[in-house]
Amino acid sequence: MESTVEKIKVWFRFVPREGWFPQDTEGLWATRLSADTARVQNVPFLQDGVAEGDVVRFQTDSEGLHWAVGRVSASGNCTIRVVPVPSGPLGRSPQAVHQHLSRFGLGGEVFSEDFPMVAFNAPAGGDFHGIKALLTQGQEDGWWHYEVGCATDEWWNA
Known part of the structure; x- marks a missing residue:
């Protein structure tokens, strides 16, 4: 059937x-x-x-x-949103954001050309500690701003 x-x-x-x-x-x-x-x-x-x-x-x-x-x-997945800082080293490039996070195998989508926010799916069981460290470092270095739209205890405790 x-x-x-x-x-x-x-x-x-x-x-x-x-x-x-x-x-x-x-x-x-x-x-x-x-x-x-x-x-x-x-x-x-x-x-x-x-x-x-x-x-x-x-x-x-x-x-x-x-x-x-x-x-x-809940799937155990997390939603992370990243917006490149236009005056920062990545410019307005969502591709550069993807490239920096590519080693974690995150799936993501770009909001629009006018607003290059990338919404990423951080899969359950992923390297949450590594992802969080890179997101924080990128924000401190002026590459991007990020927010967590949905997270699990595993994410917060990583």
């Missing part, structure tokens, strides 16, 4: 951050697991508290949009 994997977009609502983007929603691709659950398939740029691979519960509205209502299970 053949099974079909249904990709859906799950939408998240949040309060916009001051001095950040004006958006108050973000849609993430997900694989439907049941009538009201799905596994997130990409790294969030704006939504905190969720990472690639997490399973979320959603409700479908009258227009057919799937709105996240909570996280069912």
Whole structure:
């Protein structure tokens, strides 16, 4: 028997951050697991508290949009966002950010050419200590700013 994997977009609502983007929603691709659950398939740029691979519960509205209502299970992955400092040694290059973090095998996506933020998925079991050390060093050296959008105890304790 053949099974079909249904990709859906799950939408998240949040309060916009001051001095950040004006958006108050973000849609993430997900694989439907049941009538009201799905596994997130990409790294969030704006939504905190969720990472690639997490399973979320959603409700479908009258227009057919799937709105996240909570996280069912965590994948153990972490969401890290890095923005190169335009006047720093990397300039506005998301490729340079990727290159510096490539030794950790992180998957990431670039927000846009205008705003070269890279959202990385730091996989469960990764070298969290090494990643954190490089992120901190890069920030101290003026390469980038970074934030942690979703993390585990393993990340915080590394």
